Amino acid sequence: MEKVIIDPVTRIEGHLKVEVTLDQGIVKEARTSGTLFRGFEIILKGRDPRDASQITQRVCGVCPIAHATASVFALDQAFGLEEKIPSNARIIRNLILGSNFLQSNILHFYHLAALDFVDLNRLARYQGEDARVRALKEFLAGGNSSPFFPRYEGDYRLDDRANEELASHYLLALEVRRKTHEMLAIFGGKMPHNVGMVAGGVTEKPTVDKISAFLWRVNEIREFIDNVYFSDVMRIAEKYGDYLEMGASGYRFLSYGAFNLNRHPIDQTKRSRLYPQGLADVALKLADLEPERITEQVKNSWYEDEITNRHPSRGDTVPSENKSGGYSWIKAPRYDGEPCEVGPLARLAVGYSLSQPPVRDLVEKSLSGMKLKFPNLLSCLGRHLARALDTKLVADAMAEWVLQLKPGEPIYVAYELPEEAEGMGLTEAPRGSVGHWIRIKRGVIDNYQLVVPTTWNASPRDDSNQPGPIEKALTGIKVRDSRNPLEVVRIIRSFDPCLACAVHFVTPKGRELEWFRIS
Amino acid sequence: METKRQPVIWLQGAGCTGCSISIMNSVSPSIKNLLLDEVVPGSFLQLVFHPTLMAATGEASIEVMLDTREKEEGRYILVMEGGIPTARGGIFATVGEKNKEPVTVLSRFVSLARGSLAIIALGDCATFGGIPAARPNPTGCKGAKDVVEEEKIDVPIINVPGCPPHPDWFVGTVAHILLYGLMSSDDLDELNRPKIFYGQLIHENCPRRPYFDEGKFARKLGEEGCLYELGCKGPFTYADCPLRHWNGGVNWVIGAGSPCLGCTEPSFPDITGPFYKKISHWEKLKPSLK
Numbered sequence: 001m002e003k004v005i006i007d008p009v010t011r012i013e014g015h016l017k018v019e020v021t022l023d024q025g026i027v028k029e030a031r032t033s034g035t036l037f038r039g040f041e042i043i044l045k046g047r048d049p050r051d052a053s054q055i056t057q058r059v060c061g062v063c064p065i066a067h068a069t070a071s072v073f074a075l076d077q078a079f080g081l082e083e084k085i086p087s088n089a090r091i092i093r094n095l096i097l098g099s100n101f102l103q104s105n106i107l108h109f110y111h112l113a114a115l116d117f118v119d120l121n122r123l124a125r126y127q128g129e130d131a132r133v134r135a136l137k138e139f140l141a142g143g144n145s146s147p148f149f150p151r152y153e154g155d156y157r158l159d160d161r162a163n164e165e166l167a168s169h170y171l172l173a174l175e176v177r178r179k180t181h182e183m184l185a186i187f188g189g190k191m192p193h194n195v196g197m198v199a200g201g202v203t204e205k206p207t208v209d210k211i212s213a214f215l216w217r218v219n220e221i222r223e224f225i226d227n228v229y230f231s232d233v234m235r236i237a238e239k240y241g242d243y244l245e246m247g248a249s250g251y252r253f254l255s256y257g258a259f260n261l262n263r264h265p266i267d268q269t270k271r272s273r274l275y276p277q278g279l280a281d282v283a284l285k286l287a288d289l290e291p292e293r294i295t296e297q298v299k300n301s302w303y304e305d306e307i308t309n310r311h312p313s314r315g316d317t318v319p320s321e322n323k324s325g326g327y328s329w330i331k332a333p334r335y336d337g338e339p340c341e342v343g344p345l346a347r348l349a350v351g352y353s354l355s356q357p358p359v360r361d362l363v364e365k366s367l368s369g370m371k372l373k374f375p376n377l378l379s380c381l382g383r384h385l386a387r388a389l390d391t392k393l394v395a396d397a398m399a400e401w402v403l404q405l406k407p408g409e410p411i412y413v414a415y416e417l418p419e420e421a422e423g424m425g426l427t428e429a430p431r432g433s434v435g436h437w438i439r440i441k442r443g444v445i446d447n448y449q450l451v452v453p454t455t456w457n458a459s460p461r462d463d464s465n466q467p468g469p470i471e472k473a474l475t476g477i478k479v480r481d482s483r484n485p486l487e488v489v490r491i492i493r494s495f496d497p498c499l500a501c502a503v504h505f506v507t508p509k510g511r512e513l514e515w516f517r518i519s
Numbered sequence: 520m521e522t523k524r525q526p527v528i529w530l531q532g533a534g535c536t537g538c539s540i541s542i543m544n545s546v547s548p549s550i551k552n553l554l555l556d557e558v559v560p561g562s563f564l565q566l567v568f569h570p571t572l573m574a575a576t577g578e579a580s581i582e583v584m585l586d587t588r589e590k591e592e593g594r595y596i597l598v599m600e601g602g603i604p605t606a607r608g609g610i611f612a613t614v615g616e617k618n619k620e621p622v623t624v625l626s627r628f629v630s631l632a633r634g635s636l637a638i639i640a641l642g643d644c645a646t647f648g649g650i651p652a653a654r655p656n657p658t659g660c661k662g663a664k665d666v667v668e669e670e671k672i673d674v675p676i677i678n679v680p681g682c683p684p685h686p687d688w689f690v691g692t693v694a695h696i697l698l699y700g701l702m703s704s705d706d707l708d709e710l711n712r713p714k715i716f717y718g719q720l721i722h723e724n725c726p727r728r729p730y731f732d733e734g735k736f737a738r739k740l741g742e743e744g745c746l747y748e749l750g751c752k753g754p755f756t757y758a759d760c761p762l763r764h765w766n767g768g769v770n771w772v773i774g775a776g777s778p779c780l781g782c783t784e785p786s787f788p789d790i791t792g793p794f795y796k797k798i799s800h801w802e803k804l805k806p807s808l809k
Contacts, residue, residue, distance in 0.1 A: 005577070005616065006576060006577035006578075007577060007578075007614075007615050007616055007621070008570060008576075008577070008580065008581075008614050008615055009576060009577070010570045010571070010573050010574075010575065010576045010577075010580050011570075011571065011572070011573070011574075011576070012571075013535075013536050013571070014536065015531075015612065015613070015614060017621075038533050038604075038611070038650070038651040038657070038658060038660070039651070039657030039658060040650075042655060042657045043650065043651075043653045043654065043655070043657065046654075047792060047793070048792060048793035048794070048795070048796060050793065050794065050795045051788070051792050051793055051794050051795070054780060054788075054794055055650065055653075055788065058535055058537070058649075058650045058682065059535060060535050060536070060537075061534070061535040061536040061537020061538065061539070061540045061541070061683065062535075062536055062537075062540060064535070064537065107540075111571075111572065112571070115574045132551075135551075135555050135556070136555065139554075139555045144524070144563065144565065146565055146566050146567045146568075146573065146583065147554070147566045147567070147568075147569050147572045147573035147574060147575075148574050149574060149575070150574070150575045150579050150582075150583065151574035151575055151576075151579075152576060152579075171551050171555075174543065174549065174550050174551050175549065175551070177543065178543065178544050178545075178546070178549070178550070178767070179767075181544050181766050182544075182766045182767040182769050184766070185765055185766035185767075185769045185770045185775075186769050186770060187775070188770075188775065189765070189770050189771060189772045189774065189775030189776075189777055190765035190766060190770065190771060190772055190775075191544070191765070191766055192535075192537035192540050192541055192683050193537060193682060193683060193782075195772045195775055195777035195780070196775050196776075196777065198740060198777070198795075200740070201740070201741070202741075203740045203741060203775055203776035203777045204770075204775040204776050204777075205741065205776065213769070410741075411741050412739065412740045412741040414739045489576055
């Protein structure tokens with residue numbers, strides 16, 4: 001038996017450590033732990049409820065809008081506004097969230113994941129005229145290496161041409177990614193950490209100049225998605241076909257649904273959305289979403305066992321860092337006691353199972369074009385393909401939504417702050433399902449809880465010792481070279497983990513802080 | 520011409536990666552220019568360690584960091600992104616291991632700071648503690664300058680706050696170091712912020728200022744008028760957002776109809792919040808209305 005520790009796992013958001021135990025090169029056991037805690041729930045307590053959408057955005061600079069969205073949904077519900085949100089505000093919120101999806105997915109594929117597949121060493125032989133490839137070649141030839149080297153050495157399999165084009169697109173995608181933020185700021189004011197999305201609606205009015213500026217940019221990005229992003233993922237899939245067969249978690253897929261198409265039905269778990277809500281298993285058998293079935297378990301997390309298996313809205317956080325068997329600060333969220341995988345693949349699986357037209361049509365068309373079947377998506381590269389499809393689905397929808405804006409019509413509804421109220425906000429981040437729960441007492445935040453995508457995906461073992469989805473996906477894979485465990489990091493990154501999001505629920509143990517314990 | 524490589528170690532602590540993402544939004548120079556090209560004639564940046572962008576993973580990434588610490592002592596710039604948790608020895612943020620024990624960001628920072636040419640504390644968390652240091656500061660989070668002073672580290676530190684900071688503020692600070700050397704105390708305000716970016720109040724340059732002077736105030740979001748009554752912190756926030764604008768110049772906070780949140784000030788978010796409530800505690804905000 002050999003133990004391999006990867007700390008830090010770079011090219012993800014946040015601080016992650018992974019430990020795998022190998023038996024003759026096969027992963028017998030994998031353990032993921034988050035290594036940063038900030039204590040957002042404690043910080044939120046006692047504040048003006050309206051500030052939650054700004055504070056919770058700061059959970060994550062890569063996907064702040066998912067938190068802003070979940071937070072304004074929870075506030076709208078607590079303030080009794082869900083039926084009053086103007087349709088301009090609904091659309092602008094979708095455009096802001098959608099822009100963040102495009103940013104995050106493009107960043108993830110090109111700048112976080114691609115260097116596990118693309119070999120920049122081979123650019124040394126490049127003789128062509130592509131200015132971006134030449135720039136990279138000259139940079140590396142001039143004795144520079146960081147941040148591209150060192151790296152894990154191993155099976156970089158692309159031919160020269162594919163390598164060169166992917167390298168060129170790495171640089172091109174830097175520009176495209178920047179434009180997604182410019183597009184977002186048209187209605188969001190600035191990015192990261194937008195100011196446009198607030199409880200009651202949005203702050204920025206749709207005017208024809210903004211509408212056309214947005215449309216122009218989204219169309220430019222759609223062209224990139226259709227002509228570059230999608231085919232780049234396919235090129236990697238062609239050479240790394242075995243990664244279409246490995247890295248499945250085997251667990252049920254969970255989606256909270258995202259992008260309201262209407263303000264009805266008032267029940268968020270049934271609201272009409274571009275991505276529908278629900279659960280699908282690997283055979284695509286469906287179940288309705290019932291958030292009350294979600295609990296968080298802590299047998300293998302550094303928390304007192306007495307708080308285990310509670311619903312997030314009644315959750316507590318009593319740390320026990322020396323607990324025997326504990327190995328992570330991440331709790332283990334479970335649905336009906338089972339682990340679930342979340343993310344673009346989960347959204348597609350749920351939408352496809354439900355035969356929701358845009359999702360079903362896109363998945364069917366793309367799979368037949370790639371000569372693949374749905375089960376191929378249940379894999380490491382399948383997650384990358386699903387993320388590319390997710391990007392396309394959202395971008396195409398945005399181009400339609402922006403034209404539904406009506407200049408001159410309302411964007412915001414005023415309200416009175418309640419003394420006592422509760423609210424729940426459910427949406428999707430690029431990397432999976434996000435839920436926020438707020439309780440207001442005496443006009444301030446009494447309790448605020450977040451359950452976020454990477455808490456699901458990077459969860460440790462639960463009370464019945466079932467591993468979390470990333471741990472499960474790693475179990476059984478073959479690692480060719482334990483000093484260069486490329487297989488491990490390729491699979492981890494396919495989940496697009498966001499650790500800053502995953503670990504927020506920690507009350508440090510210590511007398512001086514006990515009175516902040518959330519009950 | 521002789522080209523110079525300026526090594527940069529970019530350490531992330533208690534933060535959200537938003538500062539890195541914001542710097543990637545830089546237009547001229549673009550992030551591609553910052554990574555590959557001469558940022559100013561004759562000088563490249565050499566981004567030796569950056570957790571979000573670097574190819575290296577695990578131990579190899581830490582080795583590069585330690586190697587640079589040793590071989591480039593006194594020559595590398597340390598960019599600190601995120602706050603530095605100090606409670607209970609700093610256990611709330613760790614990066615990498617030594618002798619199978621996790622190493623705290625606090626101890627990494629102290630060691631890297633001592634060996635650096637200069638420290639750029641980037642973003643609110645790294646400058647003043649920011650969100651993770653907000654009341655009740657559960658992890659004892661501090662800004663870099665506080666740690667530098669407590670540890671008696673004699674290295675110049677420049678604070679580039681903002682949640683996140685504008686990419687131009689960072690790029691301009693780096694360009695100053697490359698072109699003219701380290702900033703002098705004349706270039707910095709009393710909070711070590713470059714005056715060129717943080718020299719004037721939002722309020723002084725706000726296009727809605729005439730509304731304020733006329734007493735025309737918006738009563739709800741989305742209305743014309745000064746946003747003061749809705750909680751705008753522009754009257755005591757130093758930054759050039761109204762002139763520079765954000766994200767390639769397409770918009771900025773007040774431009775989008777939102778009150779300024781005061782995110783370049785040490786008082787963010789505890790005193791600048793509630794964000795959507797009229798300022799009622801001027802005494803804590805060091806009023807500097809002209």
